[in-house]
Amino acid sequence: MPVQVKGEVLSVKPIGDYYSMTVVASGIAEITRPGQFIAVAVGGDDGGMLLRRAFSIYSVRETGVYGGTVEFIFSVTGRGTAWLSRQRPYDPIDVVGPLGRPFALPREPANCVLVGGGYGSAPLFLLADALRTRGCRVDAVLGASTGDRLFGALDAKRMAASVAFTTDDGSYGEKGRVTDVLPEVIDRVHADVVYACGPMAMLEGVQRVAGAAYGGAGIPAQLAVEESMACGVGVCMTCVLPVIGSDDNTRMVRSCVDGPVFAGDRIRWDALGSIPDDAIGSGVEVQKK
Amino acid sequence: MGDVSVTIRQDIGKPRHVSVDMTTSLGPLVVNDPVFTASGCAAAGQELAAFNDLTAIGGVVTKSIQLRPRAGRATPRMAETPSGMLNSIGLQGPGIDVFIKRDLAWLEEHEVTAVVSIAGSSVDDYAKLAGKLRGKPLGMIEVNISCPNVEDRGQVFACDRNAAAAVVSAVRRAAPSGVPVFAKLSPDVTNIVDIAKACVDAGATGLSLINTTLGMVIDTTTMRPILAGVTGGLSGPAIRPMALRCVWQVHEALPEVPIFGIGGIRTGLDAFQFILAGASAVQVGTVIFNDPGAPSRISRELREVLASRGLNSLEQAIGMGHREPETIIPEDPEPPGAEDLDIELGVDADEPAPVETVYIAPDVDEVFDIAAEDA
Numbered sequence: 001m002p003v004q005v006k007g008e009v010l011s012v013k014p015i016g017d018y019y020s021m022t023v024v025a026s027g028i029a030e031i032t033r034p035g036q037f038i039a040v041a042v043g044g045d046d047g048g049m050l051l052r053r054a055f056s057i058y059s060v061r062e063t064g065v066y067g068g069t070v071e072f073i074f075s076v077t078g079r080g081t082a083w084l085s086r087q088r089p090y091d092p093i094d095v096v097g098p099l100g101r102p103f104a105l106p107r108e109p110a111n112c113v114l115v116g117g118g119y120g121s122a123p124l125f126l127l128a129d130a131l132r133t134r135g136c137r138v139d140a141v142l143g144a145s146t147g148d149r150l151f152g153a154l155d156a157k158r159m160a161a162s163v164a165f166t167t168d169d170g171s172y173g174e175k176g177r178v179t180d181v182l183p184e185v186i187d188r189v190h191a192d193v194v195y196a197c198g199p200m201a202m203l204e205g206v207q208r209v210a211g212a213a214y215g216g217a218g219i220p221a222q223l224a225v226e227e228s229m230a231c232g233v234g235v236c237m238t239c240v241l242p243v244i245g246s247d248d249n250t251r252m253v254r255s256c257v258d259g260p261v262f263a264g265d266r267i268r269w270d271a272l273g274s275i276p277d278d279a280i281g282s283g284v285e286v287q288k289k
Numbered sequence: 290m291g292d293v294s295v296t297i298r299q300d301i302g303k304p305r306h307v308s309v310d311m312t313t314s315l316g317p318l319v320v321n322d323p324v325f326t327a328s329g330c331a332a333a334g335q336e337l338a339a340f341n342d343l344t345a346i347g348g349v350v351t352k353s354i355q356l357r358p359r360a361g362r363a364t365p366r367m368a369e370t371p372s373g374m375l376n377s378i379g380l381q382g383p384g385i386d387v388f389i390k391r392d393l394a395w396l397e398e399h400e401v402t403a404v405v406s407i408a409g410s411s412v413d414d415y416a417k418l419a420g421k422l423r424g425k426p427l428g429m430i431e432v433n434i435s436c437p438n439v440e441d442r443g444q445v446f447a448c449d450r451n452a453a454a455a456v457v458s459a460v461r462r463a464a465p466s467g468v469p470v471f472a473k474l475s476p477d478v479t480n481i482v483d484i485a486k487a488c489v490d491a492g493a494t495g496l497s498l499i500n501t502t503l504g505m506v507i508d509t510t511t512m513r514p515i516l517a518g519v520t521g522g523l524s525g526p527a528i529r530p531m532a533l534r535c536v537w538q539v540h541e542a543l544p545e546v547p548i549f550g551i552g553g554i555r556t557g558l559d560a561f562q563f564i565l566a567g568a569s570a571v572q573v574g575t576v577i578f579n580d581p582g583a584p585s586r587i588s589r590e591l592r593e594v595l596a597s598r599g600l601n602s603l604e605q606a607i608g609m610g611h612r613e614p615e616t617i618i619p620e621d622p623e624p625p626g627a628e629d630l631d632i633e634l635g636v637d638a639d640e641p642a643p644v645e646t647v648y649i650a651p652d653v654d655e656v657f658d659i660a661a662e663d664a
Contacts, residue, residue, distance in 0.1 A: 001339045004582050041579055048372040050525050050579040096340075096581060230367045230374065231578040234336040237329075237352075237378045238367035252360045252381060257336070273517070274363045281358035281381070 002099050002233065003027045009091045010069055012084075017148045018119050019085050020058070022071040025095045029060035029068035034105075034127035035197075035224050035261045038070060038097030039232030042080040051230045053080050054256070056123035056197065057098060070095065073122040073151060099232050100260045103127050103195055103222050109135035110192035113185055114160070115178050115206050117198025118144045119151040123224060127195055128159040137161055139189045141182055143202070147172030162189070179205035186213050194264075197224035200272060207264035221264030227255040242268035242276050250279040309595045310602040311588075313347075313569050315547045316469035316494035318428045320347040320402060320570070323603055324560065324588040327551050327574030328353055328406040328431060328473070329378070331584075333392035338399065340581040346588050347570055348402030351392060353433040355408055356417055358384040363517035368506045373525030373553070374575060375504050377518030380408055385421050397426040406473070408433040412459045419463035419470075430468060431549075432460050432493075435475030435500040447475035447500070450484050454491035461492035469494035471549060474535070476502045476528070481535050482542045495547035497572070498535045502528055525575040529553030533566050540567025540608055555583075557590020564591075564603065565610035 007025035014020075028038065039052035055072035062068050076082050087093065103123075106112070112131050114124045121142050128138045140160040144150040145168045153172075156163045164181045165173025174181060179202070185191070186209070196206040203223045210221035227239040234257035243253045244266045252275065253259070268276055275282045313323045325347040331337050334349035343349060361381030368375045382388070385407075396403040405427050407418040419430060434456050435447030446452040457472050464470055472488040474481060476499040485496050501522025506515045514520075532552020540548055550563025551572040560571045571591075576583040591603075600606050 004340050004580075048526075049369060050372070050374060050575060051367075051369045052579065094580070228365060228367065230369075230376075231581070233340075233581050235330060235332045235581075236367070236376070236578055237332075237361065237381050238364070238376065240361070240364060240366070240381065273365075275360045279360045281360035281384070283360070 001031075002097055004094070004096045007093050007095050008066075009087045009089055009093050010066065011089060012087055015073070016151065017146075018073050018075050018151055019081075020071060020073050021084060021087070022069050023093050023095055024066045024068070025070050025093075025097075026067040028070050028095065028097045029062045032057050032060045032070070032098040032126070033102035034130050035103035035123050035222075036098035036100050037123075037232070037260060038072060038095050039099060039229070040072075040084070040096075041094040042083050047083075049080050049083070051080075052096065052232050053084070054099070054229045054232045056120075056224065056260075057126065058122040059126065070097065073119045075119055096232060100256055101258065103130075103224070103261050104263075105130060105134060106136060106193060109137075111137045111139070111189050113139050113141065113182070113189065113191045113194045115141045115182060115194060115196035115198070115202075116143070116152070116156075117178060117196075117202040118149050120196075120198030120202075120224075120226065121150075121152045121156070123197050124195065125152060125155050125159065132159065137189065139163070139185060139191070141166070141178045141185055142173075143167065143178035143198075144172075145169065177205065178202060179209050182206065182209045183213070186210075186219070191219060193219055194221040195223075196221065196264075197226075199226060203264070203267075204269045204272075207267070207269065210264060218265075222261055223264045223267070224260045225255050225262060225267070226260075229256050232256050242271045242274075242279055244268060250276055252279060252281075309592050309600065310604070311592060311595075313603055313607075315429065315471070315549070315570055317467060318402075318469050320428075321345075322347045322588050323564070323570035324584055324591065325350050325404060325549070325570060325572045326577065326584055327572035328404075328433060329376075330574035330577045333388070334396055334399075334401055334403075335392075337577065337581060337584070341585040343399065343401040343584075346584045348404055348428055349396060350404040350406055350431055350572055351388070351396075352382060353380055353406040353408035354382050354385050354388045354418070355380060355410075356385055356414055358382065358387070365515060365517055366521075368515045368521065370504070370506060370523065370525075371527060373523055373527030374578070375506060375516060375521035375523055376501070377516045377521035379518065385418055389421065389425055393425055393427065402428040404429040404431050404471075406431040406433050407460070409456075412455050415456045416459040416463040419460040422468075423463075423465045425465070427465075427468060429471060429494075430460060430464050431471045431473050431497055432457060433473050433500070435473055435477075445475060445477075447473075447484065448478050450487035453484055454487040457488045457491040457493045471495045471497045471547075473497035473500050473549075473551075475500045476531055476535055482538050485539045485543060485546075489543060489546055493546075495549065495569075496539060496543075497549040497551055498539060498568075499528070499532045499552050502531065524553070526553035526555055526559075529559060529562075533562055536563055536568050537566040537610070541611060544608065554587065555579075557587050557592070557594045560587055560591045561594045561606070562610075564606050565608070567608040567611065569607055 005025040043049035143166040362379030504523035550568030
């Protein structure tokens with residue numbers, strides 16, 4: 001069960017092109033699982049920005065000097081995140097979390113490749129901890145447009161057996177995309193599963209690679225999607241995407257409560273941003289009646 | 290001793306721990322609290338139970354349900370706007386049968402008052418929906434005749450008095466008897482009082498005012514509308530003055546008709562404005578996206594607002610903004626004792642004490658002044 005906490009900023013610090021914010025918000029850290037996120041109110045109680053901003057949880061600390069803390073990474077992309085970047089220690093901040101379905105973890109020790117795009121890598125570090133605790137091998141691939149937009153390079157080197165870096169401009173690691181190096185990594189480490197978080201286009205590429213692994217046999221991919229959300233708690237119906245259910249039917253499901261982590265082969269990549277004709281309740285189906 | 294009356298003066302405007310009767314009547318439906326969640330902003334309640342005691346607020350108005358499952362519109366479905374947001378969800382939902390079996394059953398099991406919002410694309414749809422609710426556990430039917438998202442050859446029931454009346458009358462006939470039927474109106478009309486009267490004449494128990502108003506945003510980078518549906522419903526504090534005006538006008542014209550005040554309510558004071566304008570209860574919507582615990586918070590705040598103005602029941606505040614200010618002498622806590630007043634005012638104890646008026650609050654007086662100008 002998520003909780004709503006009137007917390008307090010503990011620290012805000014720039015990291016490369018991003019910011020890290022740590023908030024004191026007791027009750028969230030204790031129940032957070034890798035892949036879950038928080039929804040943060042921005043602009044203050046009297047401000048004109050009503051919609052919460054959703055961020056993957058990067059790290060948690062159950063007991064600190066000030067109580068449980070939650071750390072998340074953000075990029076200043078608009079007025080809401082600009083406001084966040086101006087907050088200072090002791091400023092009040094309203095946080096709801098942990099939200100969403102976490103990454104599914106393998107029952108038996110397995111070889112896991114973690115793929116992050118930009119600051120989409122943020123939730124992968126809690127995941128790596130959980131996987132290693134279960135005796136899994138963890139390898140990582142981190143990519144971004146430029147070196148400054150890679151997030152967690154040091155963390156990745158510490159937690160993973162191997163790390164491959166890619167940048168679009170070649171300013172750090174190999175020039176190219178994560179999907180350029182992923183097939184080689186999967187083969188080299190005998191990967192059993194791929195975990196990824198990042199832009200939708202990257203996730204689609206990761207799913208393609210995972211599905212084609214080992215000569216087309218494929219391996220499962222657990223993907224944390226980035227859809228724009230208004231509430232984060234499942235009531236507004238804005239963050240939907242077409243997903244195939246266990247009954248093989250496509251439904252428009254909420255990425256905040258049914259995700260953000262989905263099995264990659266369940267997402268209708270062909271129909272993102274639209275309502276596929278065969279989705280339950282699509283306009284086309286209605287017209288058939 | 291003179292300090293005593295001074296202390297009481299300073300108390301005005303702050304919560305006093307007096308009990309306020311928050312009971313309100315919406316036709317035959319009597320609830321202990323006037324704050325409800327607004328349709329489309331609370332799904333069917335389950336998700337908000339983590340943040341609110343849904344049995345302590347008035348109830349949950351469920352997301353408008355249709356006869357059949359509906360996938361809704363393509364994304365993006367939402368855009369943030371100054372003090373508000375646009376949405377173009379397209380009434381995504383599971384259809385009435387699954388809704389009754391799953392969502393209405395959950396609300397009953399958890400003893401939450403359910404107001405079922407229904408939406409259709411023909412008069413017959415509405416009648417069928419209302420018929421399916423016979424014998425089901427619900428407190429009210431709210432008829433969504435004003436959702437601007439539904440594609441219906443460009444026609445919206447709420448914008449035509451005859452179409453609105455036809456739907457309301459069909460629902461009233463098919464609905465379980467004894468269950469109040471409220472019509473939710475669109476502000477996008479020339480004369481909302483005209484539509485309100487048509488709905489009441491057609492059998493509406495009450496009115497929900499207001500639904501979203503149509504708006505749009507263009508992305509200046511792509512140079513295209515942000516919403517996949519091009520236009521969307523504007524909600525949030527941005528539309529509050531418009532909503533309040535609608536409640537005011539309709540209450541003035543139809544003072545006996547119960548009204549749900551809806552539109553950009555963010556705090557207990559906002560809710561109080563709607564009560565003063567004539568609403569018997571309020572619904573809070575978009576604020577839930579900002580603060581999932583808002584329904585409980587606003588209920589608590591409204592109680593404090595009433596108490597701090599010396600009002601010991603919600604009912605006496607309904608429509609108060611339309612009436613001349615009265616001298617209100619709070620019954621509780623203890624009014625200034627005659628003895629104290631004598632000393633404070635230097636009046637001879639043998640003479641009858643002068644009548645002491647206690648002003649309810651300066652900002653309420655301002656509201657009355659504005660009203661007087663309008664009249």
